Amino acid sequence: MKDYLLVFRADFSLMPNRTPEEMQAMSKRWMDWIGSIAAQNKLAGVGNRLEGTGRVLKGDSTITNGPYAEIKESIGGYSIVKADSYEAAIELAKGCPILKQGGNVEVREISEN
């Protein structure tokens, strides 16, 4: 079993404003998905959701309001799962609700050391 990092990305600027009911339903989908991974005993770390705002520091010591302005997608959050292979990790990632919102999930194996 290895650990894989799942990074959730989406262009959040395109997301429509939601009613409280829609937000509730969205939150439930995330909870059910994480619960599903946990029920398979494959959740290594629930991770975090990230705020939409951020700062980016560059080598020339400039600081810009981020996240990266040049790309539309930003990281909305991450979780860590346990899986035997990339295929198995991808299987877990397939249920991620962000995929239905036009977002994507990057799957990265975490090196052991």
Next chain:
Amino acid sequence: MELIPHLFRTEYRKIIAVLCKRFGFDEIETAEDIASDTFMSATQTWGLQGIPEHPVAWLYTVAKNKARNFLHRQATFNNKVIPETALRENASTLPEYEIDLSPQNIIDSQLQMMFAICHPSIAPEAQIGLSLRILCGFGIEEIADAFLTKKETINKRLYRAKEKLREENIPIALPGMAEIDDRLAIVLATLYLLFSEGYYSISNNRTVRKELCFEAMRLCYMLVENKHTNKPPVNALLSLMCFHASRFEARLNRNGEMILYEEQDTTLWDADLISKGGYFLNQSATGTQLSRYHLEAAIAYWNTQKDDTKEKWENILQLYNQLLQIEYAPIAALNRTFALSKANGKEEAIIEAEKLNLTNNHFYYTLLGELYTGIDNTKAKQHFEKALSLAKTLTDKQTIEKKIDKI
């Protein structure tokens, strides 16, 4: 309960906690001997002279005298020579040999013992044994009965645990503020195990099982009563125990066999315990800490609502989703999937269930059988039959057979 067993159950643990606290773990056997001897003296004297008017006070007086004598003898041995004063005065009445069996000292000593016994260096199984013996005053036979094992095994286990208490030089004291939360977590884990031992044990001795549960609740209540240990997870655990215990009468039939939740007679549910559970659940809702006990207590609360509402199952599902993130357990995964079938529908639940892959667990196949019932009865039957082949107890087999018959 008859007088001596009753007093043994309520007073032995108090005497032993106070004496242990006073003597230290080096003399734990002495403390046990003095406590047992006290009851032996009572047996003889009361037999010949009748029961005294205040039996508890009588026991305390005798225990104090026995303890004083021990301390005096120990001091004599340590000093090699008997001090002059000890010869002239009656040494065993000197204040330094006084044993404090006041209610406050009894409670303080018991709480301190609880933390000493539930110490990270003591194995969980041994913690439970020691708790039953020293904090609950259970006889070796009763402990053996509860664990479905031999007296010799329990004796050995307790002996090793006591050796460990000595080797590690574990203090009999409440931990400081810095470590109280970590230490409390271990105490709670042991109380939880103690309760589960009674609630889910395969022992058919119903009395012992019930007493295990109530002892766990009593110890938990002692933690709630003390201002240093009255923390949210403690209240949550007590709430959980109250909710579970409220179904004690309803969940077992006359032969001590399990009655399934759906088939329980709700008039046998203890309304008083349910309301106590609600009270402690509210008390637990302070601070930001969300422990597994909070989640389990909330699930247990919803289980006291017999009606199959959407709201109930959605709440239970989300609680299991969170619980599994804190700590995975196969039974929680199965229960989560059952709640999912009620909240989101059977189709989704079947897909989820098949991912669980708990192929050694008959509950897993029972769940699959239930989910397929009405959707694909052939598959349902196959799963139930697989469950039947894995089930070990007669009750489990009968339950599954009934389900097969229904299809």
Next chain:
Amino acid sequence: MDEYMLLLRHEDGSKIASPEQMQVWMKQTMDWIGTISAKGKFVKGTGLLFEGSKVVRWHGVVTDGPFGEIKETLGGQMIVKADSFEEAVEFAKGCPVLQGEGNSVEVRKIAKDDGVH
């Protein structure tokens, strides 16, 4: 009718006895005394506590004890009325203490204050 003293001696049984067993012993003792009382032959009985006990020795030396010197403990005494040693011994035979291996009941006739004994 003479009075006899029964001295109950027993080995330490507290380590093996369960509270339920203790309850049984206590009840048996009470029943035993009840039987003797029913015949009008019971005078009195007392338990003898071990703790705080002293031994006063020759030359007035007082020690705690007796500890470790004797195997059996004097646990109680009672006085019964009986017409003969035989009858007193019959009473003693019913004593529950005798169920324990190594335990004993010593029967002694109490001297009368009549100048003869």
